[in-house]
Amino acid sequence: MISARSGATVNNETVLSITEALYSQIVAHARKDHPDEACGVIAGPVGSDRPERFIPMENAERSPTFYRFDSAEQLRVWREMDVRDEEPVVIYHSHTATEAYPSRTDISYASEPDAHYVLVSTRDPDTAEFRSFRILDGEVTEEEVGII
Amino acid sequence: MAIEVRIPTILRTYTDGAKAVEGTGTTLDQLFKDLETRHPGLEARLIDDGALRRFVNVYLNDEDVRFLDGLSTAVKDGDAVTILPAVAGGAGRARTASFS
Numbered sequence: 001m002i003s004a005r006s007g008a009t010v011n012n013e014t015v016l017s018i019t020e021a022l023y024s025q026i027v028a029h030a031r032k033d034h035p036d037e038a039c040g041v042i043a044g045p046v047g048s049d050r051p052e053r054f055i056p057m058e059n060a061e062r063s064p065t066f067y068r069f070d071s072a073e074q075l076r077v078w079r080e081m082d083v084r085d086e087e088p089v090v091i092y093h094s095h096t097a098t099e100a101y102p103s104r105t106d107i108s109y110a111s112e113p114d115a116h117y118v119l120v121s122t123r124d125p126d127t128a129e130f131r132s133f134r135i136l137d138g139e140v141t142e143e144e145v146g147i148i
Numbered sequence: 149m150a151i152e153v154r155i156p157t158i159l160r161t162y163t164d165g166a167k168a169v170e171g172t173g174t175t176l177d178q179l180f181k182d183l184e185t186r187h188p189g190l191e192a193r194l195i196d197d198g199a200l201r202r203f204v205n206v207y208l209n210d211e212d213v214r215f216l217d218g219l220s221t222a223v224k225d226g227d228a229v230t231i232l233p234a235v236a237g238g239a240g241r242a243r244t245a246s247f248s
Contacts, residue, residue, distance in 0.1 A: 066238035111233035
């Protein structure tokens, strides 16, 4: 079955600007947790759209096909961001055997409208796929990733 | 009797953008019904078929109410209830290169 989704046009309106260091940290986390899905957040100042603070999260599902933030850890992290005037600029997770594209599950649970949803695929041991998306009201739009 | 309820970004459409609202009640269930009177539609985002939605986290002060009494959890004046949509997802059932 051909997935029509993989051919989606990348939009030119939004872009994820991310440093090389943060990019590498995300990929390293995904590789480290493989074959389980890895997940986490990069926080940045509210309204800045700048990912700055890398926050790897525990995958409470500990599964090769699902992830979920541990609820107590999520509360701590969200409270800390609130105190620091930050918001989740990037929410990332990895797919370990499939493409770096949001699944139906990813789309239905996406609940941070302003976040960049980063998908990393670790299905290939040598090359990590790294793509970024906006997910709003059930609609996925891919965006460019700009390494700064 | 006032209980502060912190509202996540995605539900602020029901609160005119407010990050926190106040409500009353002696249980979480009553509190949500009270909020519904001023913020119609909010309750349905939290409760499905009489139970807390699976992918919505509700905390009473520091504890996930799943580990307390769910919707029957007792609440009182001065408590803070925090609502956070669960962050979850995943590839789901892996596609297999087989007859199925």
